Amino acid sequence: MRTNNMTPEWMDSEVSTGTSIMAVEFDGGVVVGADSRTTTGSYIANRVTDKLTKVADYIYCCRSGSAADTQAVSDIVSYHLDFLQSETQEPPLVRTAAHLFKGMCYQYRDQLSAGIICAGWDKKDGGQVYSIPIGGMCVQQPFAIGGSGSTYIYGYVDSVFKTGMTQEECMKFVTNSLALAMMRDGSSGGVIRLAIITQKGVERKVIVGSDIPRFYEG
Amino acid sequence: MSIMSYNGGDVIAMMGKNCVAIACDRRFGIQAQTVSTDFDKIFEMGPKLFVGLPGLATDTQTVAQRLKFRLNLYTLRENRAMKPKTFMSVVSNLLYEKRFGPYFIEPVVAGLDPKTNEPFICSLDLIGCPMVTDDFVVSGTASEQMYGMCESLWQPDLGPDDLFETISQALMNAVDRDAVSGWGAKGYVIEADKVTIKTLKARMD
Numbered sequence: 462m463r464t465n466n467m468t469p470e471w472m473d474s475e476v477s478t479g480t481s482i483m484a485v486e487f488d489g490g491v492v493v494g495a496d497s498r499t500t501t502g503s504y505i506a507n508r509v510t511d512k513l514t515k516v517a518d519y520i521y522c523c524r525s526g527s528a529a530d531t532q533a534v535s536d537i538v539s540y541h542l543d544f545l546q547s548e549t550q551e552p553p554l555v556r557t558a559a560h561l562f563k564g565m566c567y568q569y570r571d572q573l574s575a576g577i578i579c580a581g582w583d584k585k586d587g588g589q590v591y592s593i594p595i596g597g598m599c600v601q602q603p604f605a606i607g608g609s610g611s612t613y614i615y616g617y618v619d620s621v622f623k624t625g626m627t628q629e630e631c632m633k634f635v636t637n638s639l640a641l642a643m644m645r646d647g648s649s650g651g652v653i654r655l656a657i658i659t660q661k662g663v664e665r666k667v668i669v670g671s672d673i674p675r676f677y678e679g
Numbered sequence: 680m681s682i683m684s685y686n687g688g689d690v691i692a693m694m695g696k697n698c699v700a701i702a703c704d705r706r707f708g709i710q711a712q713t714v715s716t717d718f719d720k721i722f723e724m725g726p727k728l729f730v731g732l733p734g735l736a737t738d739t740q741t742v743a744q745r746l747k748f749r750l751n752l753y754t755l756r757e758n759r760a761m762k763p764k765t766f767m768s769v770v771s772n773l774l775y776e777k778r779f780g781p782y783f784i785e786p787v788v789a790g791l792d793p794k795t796n797e798p799f800i801c802s803l804d805l806i807g808c809p810m811v812t813d814d815f816v817v818s819g820t821a822s823e824q825m826y827g828m829c830e831s832l833w834q835p836d837l838g839p840d841d842l843f844e845t846i847s848q849a850l851m852n853a854v855d856r857d858a859v860s861g862w863g864a865k866g867y868v869i870e871a872d873k874v875t876i877k878t879l880k881a882r883m884d
Contacts, residue, residue: 503820503859505855609711643884647710675883679717
């Protein structure tokens, strides 16, 4: 109960991308996905947020946690990668981007609240997914889930994932997983945004309304 | 964490021409987690009298049960149905009894007078202060959003069908801007001769 406070609750709350985010690697690239809800307290400040942020032409990151922290960190990483690209005359490696994220998230771990999934494609190692959770560790995984909504789908993703999936199978996997997380998590919702990153480039997709899969609705 | 937003939930009631409507969302959650989507917050207290109890879910259940108890005893003694205005005073009394350790709900009452069928809506705060209006009342975690929707959409003397449409749009678009409300909605339209209950197709996120 908020007593003696004339302003609405959301005016004193930090902006958070509560979130469900996910990335899956396949032969030839990655599929990254996220929900689109940003909250201040329980008010939904933005219901069509884009949490898939480009840091380089073939490298995207999925952001969860404090909106301000993740935007600031990804802006800085994006700058570093752009500088690197000018110096080396080559597109940056995904592992480089991931390590830049890790460096900042670890060094400022006491001040930041940021959970990031960095994924993309490069010529050397193909599609890769790196998970950089709160605290600043960095680990490569065949697929990664993150954000507050991810807690509801650990069982689902573990039971459904298999190696050697095609691009379409990966897209379905991400869509179904995020739909389930959005259903259960109050801090996740809105539309499902996807980005498919391959040698050909980045294809963006949005899944809205009745196209979002529906499961048991208890 | 605020106690009133621990479970989340909202209720709206609106006045129409010779009818009233009351609607609620259907989520039961524990902070950010949604546990079930069939938790109604509106309870029938008489053939044309309904009360909405948004707030802490345990108190929603307890207050509904305690109110029904008091209403049943009244009906047995008086041998007639309770008027909505009287019911409002019963709710107010029950809540003020707990003035220094209150139930964490902010009720909404909607109904028609059993004899004259005059429409009535009101809301109360968690310690029983009643407020009677002739347009609409809102209560819950998305109250600010609901006020905005009602002020824009409501007009006087709406018929039952238009009133239902108006209250549905007001509730659904308000809860879609609240992270702890929604996951289904149910609306009741109360007229002199019938009560129509409709479950609304809503966003489940």
